[in-house]
Amino acid sequence: MNRAGLRRFLPGAITLLILAADAFISVRNHADLDRLLINGILALSAFATLHARMLSLANAGFMAIGAYASAILSVKAGLPVTLSFPAALAICGIVAVLIGLPVLRLTDVYLAICTLGFGEVVRILIVLLPGLTGGPTGANLSTGFPYEAMRRVDTGMIAVFLAMLVYLFWTMAPSKTGRAFRAIRERPQAASTMGIDIVAYRSLAFVMSALIAGAAGAFYAHSVGSLDNGDFRFTRAVDILGYAVLGGSGQWFGPLLGAGLLTALPILLRDSLGASIGFLRSFAQLPNILTGLGLVLVIVFLPGGLAHVFRAQVTARRPHALPPGRTGEGHAVPGPGVARPAPGTSALLSVKGLGRVFGGVEALSGVSLEFDEGGVYGLIGPNGAGKTTFINLVSGLSAPDSGTITWRGREIQGHRAHEIARAGIARTFQGVRLFDEMSVLENVVVGHHSRVHTNLASTWLRLPRETREEKAAMNEAAVLLARLGLSDLAGRPAGALSYGDQRRVEIARALALDPRLLLLDEPAAGMNDAETASLGSFLLELKRRGYTLIVVEHHMDLIMGVCDRIDVLNFGRLIAQGTPAEIAGNEQVLEAYLGREEG
């Protein structure tokens, strides 16, 4: 293992050491150790969703399903645990898909609300089906779940499962899938403009979470040896959330840390203090109060959780050594695979009668424009003229209320952002939306998302394809960074860069999509004159390479210097169009725009 790998591994190793110490100090019997391990599994189930910026409170519900399903199948149907366990997981997966379908396309809070209700319904069903589940008082000796028949797992099996999960999350973190999750977690909109299908990844995360919680439930049933629907109350969901939030949901070891602390502390209190301090013993609510306090305090004061202490090195992969001869100024920017449109076909992009209304205000109204391949187009206008709205509509972040957007002969209005990104339209954002916690190199590699042909199987099995594809993406990203003079910064977290550098990284990330059309929303904002001038020459080089550019900018020198044509918007309407010279002399434009710009 090289140094970079070791550094990546270190936080995890420390966490495991702490967990081991916790266990060694506090665990007096196997029941406690089982609980510690099971809570660790539960913590990872919360991590799976939080990691994709979803708050799911369904973990307790899926845990209940896993527990009851495996108990019923093994004890009542007589299946061996080796069959009842995967069957229970399959049931959890199916339920997760059914629950997730309507909810995952909605905004974040709806998932939380729906899953909160789901947990309650599972408990109601358990109570309503006493023949199957033993009813409200639970599955115990009297209702056909003999303790001896239930006790089917030992601590070792749970530990092996947890270790396996750790491996899965650990190897996933620096993979295509892990990057997509982290991108969604930091900036969902920017992630979708990188070609990442947010709904698909959220569905994956939700199902993963359900399977893991179901597994924890099955282990729980066979470890405790009896079941009570009260074990899966909302408090349980909050506990699980507490593990992940307290430990930190940015990296996989955070939730484990949280679970270790929140499980071991009460055990420690019980074993060492409880005996001597009667007050604590009687105060059964203390663990809950501590969990609650922990949630509030961590969210307010330490949003990254305790794992933030280890954040010096995030899971970011260090840049590979750049291949010789492929670095530095003057190297080719990869062109957009210049296949000119067949003769006779129309513009690369054309919009007709485009309109968008926000709360009664026409942000854009009846705008029709054509953009030919290889041109550089300036889009200018006063604040609120509809420029960013235009970019958002073309890039699919919002859908037009009227009009059509035709891209290479195909209407794309209303398509989702990741589809449009994959079709060859990339964009940058007005206020820079990088994935701040990722390295600069990783940001650019996210841009390669739809061109990296790996999946979880190749990641987990360490197939040769995984290494090959990852290395190729890293190398291409490194070349892009070199061209933009950013090689030195490749390993730095993007959030730590200066504003000007962040803008350049954002352009590199957009280019990584291998687009034909690049939409730049105020690329020179926050740049000084020298930086703007160098940006200008870079844009011209992109043009030479065959890219088509639409540039929204207030910086007139830049616009006048690089654009073939300038379109002027005011109050959502197109008021002028022409060459830079024509626009500079246009009375209407001067009045609407330049005239009001001081200096």
Add this chain to the structure above:
Amino acid sequence: MDLTLLADPVFLAQNIVDGAARGALYAVYAMGFTLIFGVLDIINLAHAATFTWCAFAGWLVMAQLHLPLPAGLIVSMAAGAGIAVLLELLAFRPLRRTGSDRLSSMISSIGASLIMVSIAEAVFGVETRRFPDSALDPRPFLLGGAGGLRVSRAQILIVAAAAVLALALGFFIRRTRMGKAIRAIAANLRASRLLGIDVDGVVVITFVIAGALAGAAGILVGLLSNNIAPGMGAQIELRGLAVVILGGMGNIEGAVLGGLILGLVETFAIAYLPGGSDIKDAVAFLILFLILLVRPNGLLGRKSAVDA
């Protein structure tokens, strides 16, 4: 389903009365909840815990101090306002300062809720308490003799209180200067601050109103079901969420409409479906799930539910 029941007009009327009272109660609870979401984009999952503490405040005043119902109501609403302001100051305002997203405020409210419920369990124990009969005469009015319609004083009070509170809140939001400030913040918090609105002050007022509504709901629940326990919040939490989503998140008229619908549907499910009383707790979730499936913005929706 028992068809003879369908034909019985008294039974039908009885269920409408019961359902309306139940629904009015949900409406009072949900109005405060949806107000906070509409103004601040915060899903305050500690609203139910606030409600629980308010019911206990009312119980202390009426059952322990033997004061009359109006005193209980006033103390309960004041307690709700106070708790809600504490929540704002300790659990929400610090997050607004750091510009956290709404999942953070939701998690913070879950933590606060757990603390509040746990303390209630530690202080009051888990057993059920009741308001004294002296608070409100429990004997119902009988319309049409012994086999006729039974309407309790609590039901009349709940419906009347819900109507008064809904109208007062509507008037306050639409017609007063403070209401205008609240709507401005709901539309755009940052712009409101730039325009010189005392955002923090107005937000505190918003929490006072929401908390007072939770307080009123706490007393009304106590009168209707006479079942006050630390776990009572869990009963209404999910229903409140279903009501708010049914009506449209952040929409106060929607909360009233959604409350009435849920109250009626639950009551009719219990009355007309076999095993209805067993599934009544699941009705809220079914409604919630269906509405998310077919009309995620709710019946009178305002805020967009679908991701851009």
